Amino acid sequence: MRFQSVKGTRDFYPDQMRLRNWITDAWRRVSVRNGFEEYDAPIFEYLDLLTIKSGQEIAEQLFSFSDRGGRHLAIRPEITPSLARMVNARIHSLPRPIKWFSVPRLCRAENPQRGRLREFFQWNIDILGSDDVLADAECIFVAADFLREIGLTPGDVCVRIGSRPLTVAVLTAAGVPPQAADAALAALDKRPRLPEEEFHKLAAEAGLTGEQIARVCEFQDCGDLERLEEAVGGLKGAPAHAAALRDLWGHLAAMGVVDYCCLDMRIVRGLAYYTGIVYEIFDRDQSLRAIAGGGRYDDLLGVLGGPKIGATGFGMGDVVLGILLEEKGKVPQAVRSQPLDFFVIDGQEGAFQQVQRVVGALRARGLTADFSYKRQPIGKQLREANRRGARAAVIVREDRVAVKDMATGDQNDLGLEDFLGRADRVLADLRSPTG
C-alpha cells in the first residue's frame, strides 16, 4: 500500500528545505537585528484559548480533538493567543515593551488553494506593553526591513494599512448597532476577494442595509489621508484615530520605509481581536493572497485574564512569500544547491587514506568537504565534484595537492601541509561561484 502526503501539507525534499531555511534564517536574522527575542509555545492548546477572541473564521478552521482525559484541545492555527497566555503568566516580571518573535508551524483546516495550505510556517513579530503608535510603526518597519533583505522592492510588494476603529466609527455613524459590528467587519474583510454582487449579499446577511453598505464602501475607497480626515472629521472618536494614522505615517517616513506602505481602508482583518491600526502585505498587482497581516490588539490579554496592555504585531506566512519569490526570480542561485567548498579526489593509487585525512582536516576547520565512495578515475571524480557544485576539487598525490577551481578550470599546485594550513585562504582566493 502506498501513501501520499495529506492534502494541503508539504514534503520538504532538500530543494524545498533549502528555500524554507533561507526564508526562516532571514526572518530570524532580521528579528534579532531589530531587537526582538525568540519564543515558542506548544503545538496544541486548550480549544477555548484559540476560539475565545479570534472569531468565527478561525474557529471553523481548527484541527480539534479530545485527549484521553476528555480535555478539548486544538492544534494552533496561530500563535497570538499562546503569546498572550505566556505574557499574562509573567506579566509582572517582564520588562516592557516586550519585543518577541517566533517562527511557529501552524495548521488550519482550510480548503487548500494557491497560497493557502493546511500546514505552514508563520513569522510572528509582536510588541506588547506599549500603546504608542511608534510600536505599530516599528513592526511595519521590521516587515519592510525583511522584504528589503530578501530583495523584494516597493515595486514588488505593498503594506496596505487601514484602521479598524475608523471603520467602526463609520459603521456606527451609518446606524450599525455595536453588536453587529463584528459581523459587518468580517464581511468587509472579504470584500477585496469577492465580486461586488457576492459581497453585497454577504454584507446584507451580516445585517447591513444597502445604504449602510454604500456609505462604508465610499469611506473604504478614499485613497489618501486628507480625504480620509475629511470623511471622518465629524464622527465620534474618529479624529484621534485619524491622527494616529498621520503619526504612523510620520514614523514610517522617518524610518525610511514609507515607500513600502499605502493607505487602504479596505483592510479590516479577519481575526476578531484587532482594535486599532491594521495592515496586510500584498504583491503590487494583488494577484496573490496576503503575504502577511497584523495590527493592534489591545484587548486580547485582558480577555485572557491579564491586565489591559497594548499589543501590536503581525504574522507572515512562508507560502505566498515562496510563490512570489519564485515568480519574481528572487531566489538566489546559492539556494538552489547545497554549497560545497571542496571535493577531495585521490589522484593516484594508494592515496585514499590521504583523502580521508584531508577531508577530516578540512571539516575540522569548519569547511565543507566531501569525497567519492568509489575508487574511480580522476575524470569521473571531477564530474562528481561538478555535479555536487564544489567550489574546488582537491586532487591528492602523496604529499602534494592540485587545487582545481571548478568555475574557471584554473589549477594550483601546493604542498599538502601548506594547503591544509591555509585552506580558508585558498578558498577565498577562488573566483566567487556566481562570478
Ligand code: HAM
Ligand atoms: P493571519 O492573517 O491569519 O494573521 O495570518 C497571517 C499570514 O499567515 C497570512 O497573511 C498568510 O501569509 C499566512 N497564512 C495564514 N493562513 C495560511 C494558510 N492557510 N496557508 C498559508 N499561509 C497562511 C494571524 O495569524 C495573526 N495571528 C497575526 C498576528 C500576529 N497579529 C498580531 N500578531
